[in-house]
Amino acid sequence: MYPFPMSQRLRRALGLTLVLAAFVSLRPQAQSPDRSNHVVIISLDGFKASALADPAQPLPNLRRLARAGAVARTMRPVNPTVTWANHTAMVTGVTPAKHHVVYNGLLVREPGMPPRVEPWRDKNDMVGVPTVYDLAHAQGLTTAQVDWVAIWNAPTVTWEFRERPDPQGAIAREMIAAGMVSQLDIETFSPKNIVYRDEVWTRAAAHIIRQHKPNLMMFHLLTLDSTQHRYGPGTLAAQGVMALLDAQVGEIVRAVTDAGIADRTTFLVVSDHGFRTVKRQINPNVALAAAGLVEVSEGKAAKADAWVVPEGGSAVAFVTSPDPGGQLLARMKQALTGLEGVDRIIEPGGYAELGLPDPAGNNQMGELFVTAKDGYAFTAAVAGETATDASEGSLGAHGYLNTDPELGAIFIASGRGIRRGVTLDAITNLSVAPTIAALLGLRLENADAAPLTEILTLK
Numbered sequence: 449m450y451p452f453p454m455s456q457r458l459r460r461a462l463g464l465t466l467v468l469a470a471f472v473s474l475r476p477q478a479q480s481p482d483r484s485n486h487v488v489i490i491s492l493d494g495f496k497a498s499a500l501a502d503p504a505q506p507l508p509n510l511r512r513l514a515r516a517g518a519v520a521r522t523m524r525p526v527n528p529t530v531t532w533a534n535h536t537a538m539v540t541g542v543t544p545a546k547h548h549v550v551y552n553g554l555l556v557r558e559p560g561m562p563p564r565v566e567p568w569r570d571k572n573d574m575v576g577v578p579t580v581y582d583l584a585h586a587q588g589l590t591t592a593q594v595d596w597v598a599i600w601n602a603p604t605v606t607w608e609f610r611e612r613p614d615p616q617g618a619i620a621r622e623m624i625a626a627g628m629v630s631q632l633d634i635e636t637f638s639p640k641n642i643v644y645r646d647e648v649w650t651r652a653a654a655h656i657i658r659q660h661k662p663n664l665m666m667f668h669l670l671t672l673d674s675t676q677h678r679y680g681p682g683t684l685a686a687q688g689v690m691a692l693l694d695a696q697v698g699e700i701v702r703a704v705t706d707a708g709i710a711d712r713t714t715f716l717v718v719s720d721h722g723f724r725t726v727k728r729q730i731n732p733n734v735a736l737a738a739a740g741l742v743e744v745s746e747g748k749a750a751k752a753d754a755w756v757v758p759e760g761g762s763a764v765a766f767v768t769s770p771d772p773g774g775q776l777l778a779r780m781k782q783a784l785t786g787l788e789g790v791d792r793i794i795e796p797g798g799y800a801e802l803g804l805p806d807p808a809g810n811n812q813m814g815e816l817f818v819t820a821k822d823g824y825a826f827t828a829a830v831a832g833e834t835a836t837d838a839s840e841g842s843l844g845a846h847g848y849l850n851t852d853p854e855l856g857a858i859f860i861a862s863g864r865g866i867r868r869g870v871t872l873d874a875i876t877n878l879s880v881a882p883t884i885a886a887l888l889g890l891r892l893e894n895a896d897a898a899p900l901t902e903i904l905t906l907k
Contacts, residue, residue: 517862541895543803760847
């Protein structure tokens with residue numbers, strides 16, 4: 449985001465101004481898009497590349513798409529390897545150093561208090577660069593999203609069914625009228641279990657495709673991520689969910705066929721990151737409390753001069769009170785050094801190499817970026833020991849450095865404009881957005897990676 453403490457209104461105005469300015473520069477350079485072309489990107493949250501490669505995993509729909517098109521052995525995510533940062537990378541083509549989304553929401557900071565992450569903040573407050581759906585909309589194409597992230601109140605989305613659907617939203621009203629869901633289903637949606645929500649999101653995506661035929665559909669499913677956090681990757685629970693996801697991908701393919709646009713549609717099936725098994729948890733804020741940097745009352749942080757925001761296999765450490773002489777930073781670093789499970793403590797000079805924002809100009813990043821050893825993950829606990837055994841329900845995590853092979857994601861491309869039988873070795877997810885743009889007859893400027901021309905039949 450923008451330097452703290454810029455007001456929300458000013459951030460929103462500046463963000464919208466920058467996006468509009470980018471459109472002005474993009475319009476003369478973009479090709480004339482063919483409005484009969486369609487791209488459907490399906491994100492299966494937490495799907496490991498190694499799972500797709502396992503022949504014993506029943507994935508008939510995914511493998512059918514891969515045989516008919518192109519597949520990568522692995523797709524490298526961006527740091528931090530968390531959901532919102534990587535979904536935003538896949539629609540912008542840039543790292544968090546440029547797009548500014550570091551957490552699963554917007555980090556809000558108040559002096560002397562632990563920072564908090566707020567997910568339901570406007571897209572223009574969060575995303576610092578134009579997206580491929582912004583570009584498509586500016587060129588007169590229609591866009592749609594179901595359960596995508598960092599996209600709340602995005603003015604360039606034509607049709608949507610949100611992670612927390614609006615009972616008065618157009619798609620919700622259409623689905624209620626068609627008997628696909630009830631009014632009560634929508635009003636009580638968010639507390640429902642994730643398997644149910646994934647099923648309704650699948651119905652919504654299929655409905656939008658059949659009824660509205662968007663040029664760009666962005667669709668995200670969450671059950672696998674939730675399951676692997678709870679039970680761990682490689683478990684029978686995770687394998688069962690992958691089979692369910694494969695069936696839901698098949699439903700979207702059928703919706704495209706039913707809509708009569710199969711010959712004009714490209715499917716991209718991706719994930720945001722892989723997963724690691726967790727055996728021990730690191731509780732860095734317990735160490736900060738022991739160092740007198742966090743005040744704990746009734747088991748909660750009442751005040752904090754420093755705080756660590758966990759991201760699974762990594763964490764971001766902040767000095768939260770004025771620190772002109774750097775004493776608080778020194779105490780925080782000392783408290784974190786040598787903790788069981790901590791692998792590296794990285795200072796801002798190392799952020800650029802990792803694709804992370806510079807905290808000097810971006811209040812989303814802290815003074816230290818801390819990584820965990822294999823088998824460990826960070827928590828926000830403020831009481832107890834500094835390291836504990838992973839509890840039931842927290843046996844898997846992501847957030848580790850993107851160089852970790854276990855964090856590799858999936859990439860499949862199939863359909864219009866895709867060469868058949870192509871296998872790529874390792875790609876970056878920064879190529880996804882420019883490849884979507886190319887498939888829609890557009891060009892996404894200022895991406896950090898090029899389109900995957902080796903899989904395209906387009907001239």
